[in-house]
Amino acid sequence: xxxxxxxxxxxxxxxxxxxxxxxxxxxxxxxxxxxxxxxxxxxxxxxxxxxxxxxxxxxxxxxxxxxxxxxxxxxxxxxxxxxxxxxxxxxxxxxxxxxxxxxxxxxxxxxxxxxxxxxxxxxxxxxxxxxxxxxxxxxxxxxxxxxxxxxxxxxxxxxxxxxxxxxxxxxxxxxxxxxxxxxxxxxxxxxxxxxxxxxxxxxxxxxxxxxxxxxxxxxxxxxxxxxxxxxxxxxxxxxxxxxxxxxxxxxxxxxxxxxxxxxxxxxxxxxxxxxxxxxxxxxxxxxxxxxxxxxxxxxxxxxxxxxxxxxxxxxxxxxxxxxxxxxxxxxxxxxxxxxxxxxxxxxxxxxxxxxxxxxxxxxxxxxxxxxxxxxxxxxxxxxxxxxxxxxxxxxxxxxxxxxxxxxxxxxxxxxxxxxxxxxxxxxxxxxxxxxxxxxxxxxxxxxxxxxxxxxxxxxxxxxxxxxxxxxxxxxxxxxxxxxxxxxxxxxxxxxxxxxxxxxxxxxxxxxxxxxxxxxxxxxxxxxxxxxxxxxxxxxxxxxxxxxxxxxxxxxxxxxxxxxxxxxxxxxxxxxxxxxxxxxxxxx
Ligand code: ADP
Ligand code: MG
Numbered sequence: 338x339x340x341x342x343x344x345x346x347x348x349x350x351x352x353x354x355x356x357x358x359x360x361x362x363x364x365x366x367x368x369x370x371x372x373x374x375x376x377x378x379x380x381x382x383x384x385x386x387x388x389x390x391x392x393x394x395x396x397x398x399x400x401x402x403x404x405x406x407x408x409x410x411x412x413x414x415x416x417x418x419x420x421x422x423x424x425x426x427x428x429x430x431x432x433x434x435x436x437x438x439x440x441x442x443x444x445x446x447x448x449x450x451x452x453x454x455x456x457x458x459x460x461x462x463x464x465x466x467x468x469x470x471x472x473x474x475x476x477x478x479x480x481x482x483x484x485x486x487x488x489x490x491x492x493x494x495x496x497x498x499x500x501x502x503x504x505x506x507x508x509x510x511x512x513x514x515x516x517x518x519x520x521x522x523x524x525x526x527x528x529x530x531x532x533x534x535x536x537x538x539x540x541x542x543x544x545x546x547x548x549x550x551x552x553x554x555x556x557x558x559x560x561x562x563x564x565x566x567x568x569x570x571x572x573x574x575x576x577x578x579x580x581x582x583x584x585x586x587x588x589x590x591x592x593x594x595x596x597x598x599x600x601x602x603x604x605x606x607x608x609x610x611x612x613x614x615x616x617x618x619x620x621x622x623x624x625x626x627x628x629x630x631x632x633x634x635x636x637x638x639x640x641x642x643x644x645x646x647x648x649x650x651x652x653x654x655x656x657x658x659x660x661x662x663x664x665x666x667x668x669x670x671x672x673x674x675x676x677x678x679x680x681x682x683x684x685x686x687x688x689x690x691x692x693x694x695x696x697x698x699x700x701x702x703x704x705x706x707x708x709x710x711x712x713x714x715x716x717x718x719x720x721x722x723x724x725x726x727x728x729x730x731x732x733x734x735x736x737x738x739x740x741x742x743x744x745x746x747x748x749x750x751x752x753x754x755x756x757x758x759x760x761x762x763x764x765x766x767x768x769x770x771x772x773x774x775x776x777x778x779x780x781x782x783x784x785x786x787x788x789x790x791x792x793x794x795x796x797x798x799x800x801x802x803x804x805x806x807x808x809x810x811x812x813x814x815x816x817x818x819x820x821x822x823x824x825x826x827x828x829x830x831x832x833x834x835x836x837x838x839x840x841x842x843x844x845x846x847x848x849x850x851x852x853x854x855x856x857x858x859x860x861x862x863x864x865x866x867x868x869x870x871x872x873x874x875x876x877x878x879x880x881x882x883x884x885x886x887x888x889x890x891x892x893x894x895x896x897x898x899x900x901x902x903x904x905x906x907x908x909x910x911x912x913x914x915x916x917x918x919x920x921x922x923x924x
Pocket of ligand 1: 686689709710711712714715716
């Protein structure tokens with residue numbers, strides 16, 4: 338409620354600024370510039386702040402749209418509004434091409450890649466004859482509405498801020514949706530996101546293009562506001578400034594984009610006025626002071642301006658989850674049918690044979706345990722089964738299909754859900770949202786539906802399903818807490834709950850009882866037993882022998898990558914090879 342009031346206040350302020358008596362015209366110019374920068378920064382909030390993909394090259398995308406519109410209006414007589422969809426399409430196309438190469442880069446290579454193409458495109462703009470080389474293009478017509486030319490700075494000011502608010506609201510809508518959750522999950526790493534069926538490569542490209550289109554919108558507005566374009570505002574310097582705005586505003590918060598654009602633009606303007614008074618006409622002192630101040634800001638407010646403001650007006654409390662019709666469920670195979678069969682799978686890491694021609698199976702409605710000493714190859718076997726890694730040789734069949742070379746997403750789609758030895762939750766997201774991620778594949782709303790808020794029915798079903806699963810495992814009271822605030826045992830249950838949301842045929846649990854206290858283990862065992870009663874099949878890796886013995890139907894023992902025994906728990910307990918390798922080793 339308070340955030341909505343703040344928003345209304347902000348809109349009112351922006352709406353009134355030009356008509357308030359005594360507001361000097363340069364304020365309007367400054368606010369228009371802030372609006373233009375906010376649009377670019379908004380894209381960066383999603384790309385960098387939320388998705389974790391750092392880009393220094395956003396200014397180049399402003400350039401694509403600005404030059405497209407400049408060229409079409411000055412050379413070919415297009416009307417400015419007609420060039421809007423064309424300019425955005427050109428920008429989106431450029432973003433797809435550049436993005437296909439860039440977003441595959443990881444670590445430091447990604448920002449370096451954006452610097453590289455940011456520079457190249459800047460020089461490209463300056464070299465092309467048709468784009469007027471370094472002089473650029475001028476004589477661009479202003480926008481007009483209903484025959485009224487928006488040549489007055491106050492008029493275009495409203496157009497700019499209309500787009501800023503529309504862009505902000507669309508971005509908020511996107512973040513608060515199935516796709517938005519998936520974008521936020523990118524931060525948790527590729528392996529976890531793909532294990533619940535998110536196509537991370539495609540999603541990164543979508544975010545990249547979205548950010549580019551927002552930058553393009555800013556560039557298009559800029560062209561018809563300045564009415565002249567040249568390469569300078571689309572270079573690397575501008576790209577760096579936009580990134581600063583996003584980080585300073587509080588990368589990750591939509592309103593932080595505007596806050597960051599505001600602070601940085603204002604600071605630059607003030608410094609340009611003030612430094613000559615102090616330092617005389619010494620060239621570019623303002624840039625030096627500007628840089629120093631930014632470093633200080635990052636040092637003392639690393640979470641940005643918006644994090645401060647948010648503390649003053651806390652975010653809305655727990656969201657309402659509407660009752661929604663249940664999601665359709667998969668048909669579960671008859672108990673006793675072969676569900677998973679692993680045939681002579683092998684994994685070599687260089688000279689090390691981590692998994693050595695291992696075969697076993699899981700039948701529907703069974704709990705099977707994979708046990709063995711540390712380094713026996715259990716987690717690697719899990720990765721081979723769940724599509725995270727490819728076997729060097731051998732075959733994995735799941736639900737009647739050969740999935741030996743299927744991707745993690747494909748395996749998830751077939752109904753295999755997993756947890757991780759080291760819990761992979763998104764600590765700052767609520768338990769509910771973490772769990773809802775598990776239902777990603779059972780929703781259908783895409784980016785466009787989410788932007789326009791046409792995804793509510795779909796979203797309600799996903800959240801209702803997440804809530805149902807959370808209640809089922811007894812974590813209802815923690816539903817709206819950040820997942821990272823829960824105890825480890827509870828976090829492990831949250832991961833299992835997230836896996837249950839996928840409506841799996843088979844649950845793969847990697848050391849679900851590790852780090853749990855005794856009574857937590859009992860709770861977990863009860864939960865798994867109950868799931869089996871409901872027809873679920875489970876394959877788990879475990880260290881705790883007592884836990885495994887009481888719970889499982891069948892045990893497979895690995896040692897140094899090879900299977901040394903399998904059978905019923907009682908038989909395994911007395912198997913000399915197992916006692917020697919595993920129990921003996923531990924005792
Ligand atoms: P477990 O889960 O049974 O403790 P792992 O499957 O994690 O064992 O590891 C089995 C062996 O494979 C270990 O010797 C480990 O060091 C090695 N290993 C696992 N993953 C990799 C990898 N990505 N690259 C190289 N060696 C690996
Ligand atoms: Mg392991």
